[in-house]
Amino acid sequence: MKIYTLKAKQNLPISIEKAWEFLSNPKNLKTITPDYMGFTILSGADRKMYPGQIIQYIVTPIGNIKNKWVTEITHVRDGEYFVDEQRFGPYALWHHKHFLKEIPGGVEMEDIINYKVPFGLLGQLVHPFIVQPKLKEVFEYREKKLKELFGVLHTKNNHQIIFE
Numbered sequence: 001m002k003i004y005t006l007k008a009k010q011n012l013p014i015s016i017e018k019a020w021e022f023l024s025n026p027k028n029l030k031t032i033t034p035d036y037m038g039f040t041i042l043s044g045a046d047r048k049m050y051p052g053q054i055i056q057y058i059v060t061p062i063g064n065i066k067n068k069w070v071t072e073i074t075h076v077r078d079g080e081y082f083v084d085e086q087r088f089g090p091y092a093l094w095h096h097k098h099f100l101k102e103i104p105g106g107v108e109m110e111d112i113i114n115y116k117v118p119f120g121l122l123g124q125l126v127h128p129f130i131v132q133p134k135l136k137e138v139f140e141y142r143e144k145k146l147k148e149l150f151g152v153l154h155t156k157n158n159h160q161i162i163f164e
Helices: 016-023 120-149
Strands: 004-012 040-043 053-059 067-077 081-088 093-103 106-116 159-163
Touching: 004 120, 016 093, 016 106, 106 120, 120 159
Parallel strands: none
Antiparallel strands: 004 106, 004 159, 040 053, 053 067, 067 081, 081 093, 093 106
16 A cells, blocks of 8 residues: 655745635635636635644546545644545555744645555556646646735746655
């Protein structure tokens, strides 16, 4: 059983309050997800994020194969972090930690995702060719979209995506 880890960091020149306000609103996930993925929230995003919140959505990550994805917000510390865990969906395991940290001139956003692909050995064989590139693409899109949303025109590359 192989469990993979994705770590992504990005710095933005905004306040931690502004970053938290945006990132902790479940409705904003659609904004930072590529359009072609057909991300649609079905339920659960009508309130401010809280532990125990169940959010259901449809996502189409590859081709026209629609997946229902159900996540639970398991931990929330206002202004610092939250954790979402897949309850049902395309992964055998999905545990996603979102951290915010104040830094000089802005905020550092860090995502740490522990995940397991389905289909055993077959899933592990296709991981480097399908799953890993798709996740990298999604996080690169998020970096670009967050820069656009918060008016960052030109910055040095301050974004990292690491797979372990």
